[in-house]
Amino acid sequence: MTTAIALKIDDRPALSLVFTPGERRVFKKREKLTVSEWSAKYRVVTNGPMTGKWRNEVTPYLVEPMDTWQEPWVREVYLCFAPQTGKTQVAFNCMSYAIDQRPSGMMYIMPDEKVTKRISKRRIGPMFKGTPRISALMSSKADDTSTLAVQFANGADLMMAWATSPAALASESVMYLFLDEMDKYPEFSGKESDPISLARVRTTAYLHTSKILGVSTPTTETGYIVRAMEDADEIRDYQVPCFVCGEYQTMIFDNIIWPGNCRDPREIKGRHLAKYQCAHCGMFWDDHARDEAVRKGRWVARGEAKDRPVSVAFHLPSWYSPFVSMSRVAADFLRGQDDPAKLMAFVTQHKAEAWKETIVPKKESGVLEHCSNIPVGIVPPWAVALTAGIDVQKAGFWFVVRAWGEDLTSHLVQYGYM
Numbered sequence: 240m241t242t243a244i245a246l247k248i249d250d251r252p253a254l255s256l257v258f259t260p261g262e263r264r265v266f267k268k269r270e271k272l273t274v275s276e277w278s279a280k281y282r283v284v285t286n287g288p289m290t291g292k293w294r295n296e297v298t299p300y301l302v303e304p305m306d307t308w309q310e311p312w313v314r315e316v317y318l319c320f321a322p323q324t325g326k327t328q329v330a331f332n333c334m335s336y337a338i339d340q341r342p343s344g345m346m347y348i349m350p351d352e353k354v355t356k357r358i359s360k361r362r363i364g365p366m367f368k369g370t371p372r373i374s375a376l377m378s379s380k381a382d383d384t385s386t387l388a389v390q391f392a393n394g395a396d397l398m399m400a401w402a403t404s405p406a407a408l409a410s411e412s413v414m415y416l417f418l419d420e421m422d423k424y425p426e427f428s429g430k431e432s433d434p435i436s437l438a439r440v441r442t443t444a445y446l447h448t449s450k451i452l453g454v455s456t457p458t459t460e461t462g463y464i465v466r467a468m469e470d471a472d473e474i475r476d477y478q479v480p481c482f483v484c485g486e487y488q489t490m491i492f493d494n495i496i497w498p499g500n501c502r503d504p505r506e507i508k509g510r511h512l513a514k515y516q517c518a519h520c521g522m523f524w525d526d527h528a529r530d531e532a533v534r535k536g537r538w539v540a541r542g543e544a545k546d547r548p549v550s551v552a553f554h555l556p557s558w559y560s561p562f563v564s565m566s567r568v569a570a571d572f573l574r575g576q577d578d579p580a581k582l583m584a585f586v587t588q589h590k591a592e593a594w595k596e597t598i599v600p601k602k603e604s605g606v607l608e609h610c611s612n613i614p615v616g617i618v619p620p621w622a623v624a625l626t627a628g629i630d631v632q633k634a635g636f637w638f639v640v641r642a643w644g645e646d647l648t649s650h651l652v653q654y655g656y657m
Contacts, residue, residue, distance in 0.1 A: 269340060274305035277340065278332040285369035286362060288562065293332070296534060297561065298325040300477050301332075303538045304553050308333050308452055315550035317467040318454040321557035321591040326454040330417045331366060333452055334397070337415050339372055342395035343445075345415035348402055348438055350423035355401040358419075359386050363399075402434035409437065412444040418453035421463040435463055460593045472548035474541045477555055479532035484520040487537070490529075490558060492590060494518055497569050504570035513569040515558070530561050557589040611650060618642050619650050 272280065275295050282293035295302050308316045308329075320326035330347070337345060347363070349355040367373045367389065376391045377383075383390040387399040400407035402424035416438055418424075428434040435453075442449035455464040468474055478487040497513040507513060514523040524532065538553065557563045568589050575582030583594045613619055622642035630637040639654040 272336075272340070274309045274333055274336045275302040277336045278305065281339070281370060281372035282332055282335055283366070283370045284328075285365040298328075299534050300536060300538070300555060300559060301325050301329050303475075304329050305332055305336075307551050308450060309336070310547075312547040313549060313551060314449055315451040315453070315467075315471070317464060317471060317550070317552040318452075318555070319457055319464045319468055319552060319591055320454065320555045321560070321563075322456055322588055323562045324555055324557065324560045326555075327419060330419060330452055330454055331363070333450075334415070334417060335366070335370060335373055337450075338376060338391055338393075338395040338397070342391065342393045343414035344396045344398070344412065345417065346398045346400055346413045346438065346441060347417045347419065348400045348408070348424075348434070349419050350401065350425075351403050352401045354420075355399050356386050359399050363397075400438075402428055402438075404428065405431045405437060408434060408441070411441075413441050414445045414449055416442050416449070416451045418451070418463075419455075421453050421455040421467070422458040422465075423455070424463060433463075457587055457591060457593045460595060462593060465593045467550075468552040468554070471550045471552035473545045473550075474552045474554060475538040476541060477533075477536050477553075477559055478539050479529075479536040479559075481517040481520060481522060482524070482528055482531060483522040484517065486517070486519040487539075488518045489539075490515065490556070491518075492556070492558070492568070492572070495558065495565050495569055496523070497566070502573060504573045507573070508564070508566045508570040511564065511566045513564075513566040515565055526564055526566075529558070529565065533559055533561070554591060556591045563589075613650065616653055618652055619644075621645075621648075622650065625652065 270277075278293045279295050284290050284293055289297055304316060304318055307313055318326045318329060334345060334347065337343065349358055364386075367377060376393050376395065378390050378392050380390075389397040391397075398411075398413070402408070405428045408428060418435065418438065421435065424434045426433060428437055431437060439451065442451065453464065453467055455462070457464050459465075476489045478489050480487050494516045495513055496516050497507050501507055501512060511526070514525055515529055516523055536559075558565055558568050571581070571585050571589060575585040586592050586594050611619075618625065619642055621644045623645055624643045626641050626643065628639045628641075636657050637654075638657065640652040642650045642652050
C-alpha cells in the first residue's frame with residue numbers, strides 16, 4: 240500500500256509524492272509512551288496463567304523497573320526477584336518496546352543453548368506473532384526470522400545467545416542487552432572470561448545509549464545477580480500500606496504468621512492458615528488483603544536515594560506475588576527445617592536472598608564446657624521428664640534413657656543392651 244500527496248505551487252502542475260509503507264513508518268510521529276504504558280496498550284501475553292492483553296495492575300511492582308530501564312541516564316537495571324514474580328516479563332516488555340519505539344540491535348542471553356532455543360520457540364516467537372504491534376514489523380522474508388535471530392522491517396535486530404558459547408557472545412555490537420537467569424551462567428565461557436563481561440563488551444560502541452537488563456533468582460553470595468546488586472548505584476525495595484493503619488512497610492518473612500500448634504506443611508498450605516501481620520498495628524492480612532496492599536505499593540531506595548543513578552537494582556521476595564500464597568511460603572519454610580537442601584531453596588526461591596553457609600569453629604575448651612560430671616544412672620535436678628527409646632533386635636533390645644529440661648536440654652542417664 241502506498242500514499243500519494245499532491246503539492247501545487249502557484250499555477251504550476253501539481254507534483255505527486257508517493258510514500259512507501261516503510262517511509263510512512265519512519266515519518267510517522269512517535270508516541271510518547273513509557274514501557275509500562277506501551278505494554279498496557281500493545282503487549283499481548285501468549286502463554287502462562289494471564290494470557291491476553293497485558294495488565295499492569297496484576298503485578299504493579301513491575302511498572303517502575305520497566306520505566307526505570309527507559310530513563311535516559313540509566314544504563315543498567317537488575318532484578319533480584321523470586322520465581323513466579325514476573326521478572327522475565329519485564330525483559331519481554333522492554334525488548335518489545337525497543338523493537339517498536341527505539342529499534343536497534345539487541346541480544347538476549349540464556350544459560351545454555353537448549354534453554355535458549357526453547358524460550359525462543361515457546362515464548363519469544365509466539366509473543367512477537369501474537370502482539371499485532373510487533374508482528375506488523377516482522378520481515379516478510381523467510382530468512383529474516385529463525386530460532387536464534389529475528390530481523391525487523393524497521394531496523395530492529397534480535398540475536399539469541401547462550402552463556403556457554405564465547406562465539407555466540409562475540410557477535411556484532413548491540414545497544415540492548417538482556418541477561419536472563421544470570422546466576423545459572425557458568426563462571427567462565429569456554430576458555431575465556433566470564434559470560435557477563437563478554438556480553439557487556441557488545442554494548443561498548445553505544446556509550447551513552449546502551450541498556451542492560453539483568454534478571455535472576457539468586458543462588459550464593461558469589462552469584463552474578465548478588466554482585467550486580469552490590470555494584471549498583473541504588474537498591475530499591477517494595478513497600479506496601481496496611482489497609483487499617485495505612486503505614487507503609489517492607490514485607491518480611493518474620494511477619495508471616497501461622498498457628499503455633501500446627502507444624503504440618505500440608506495442613507498449613509491446604510487450609511491457607513498463614514497470614515501477614517502488619518508491623519505497625521498488628522492487623523492480620525490474608526492473601527486477598529496482601530494483593531490489595533501490593534497494588535498500592537511503591538518502590539523505596541535503601542538508604543539515601545541517588546540523583547539520576549546509572550545502575551539500579553530491585554529486590555523482591557516471593558510473598559509479594561499474587562501467584563504465591565503466603566501459606567505456601569510458610570509450608571516451604573517448615574519443610575526446610577529438617578532438610579538443608581530445602582532450606583536453601585526457601586532462602587533463594589522465596590526470600591530471594593543468597594544462600595550463606597556458615598561454619599562456626601569450636602575450640603576444645605568450648606566442647607569441654609558441655610561435658611557433664613553426673614554419674615551414670617543419676618537424673619539431674621533440672622530434669623522435668625525422662626524418655627526411653629528401645630530398638631528391637633532379633634536377639635534382644637538396645638535401649639537409651641535421657642533426661643530433659645524445660646529448654647529441651649537433654650542428659651544421657653543410661654543406655655545398654657538386654
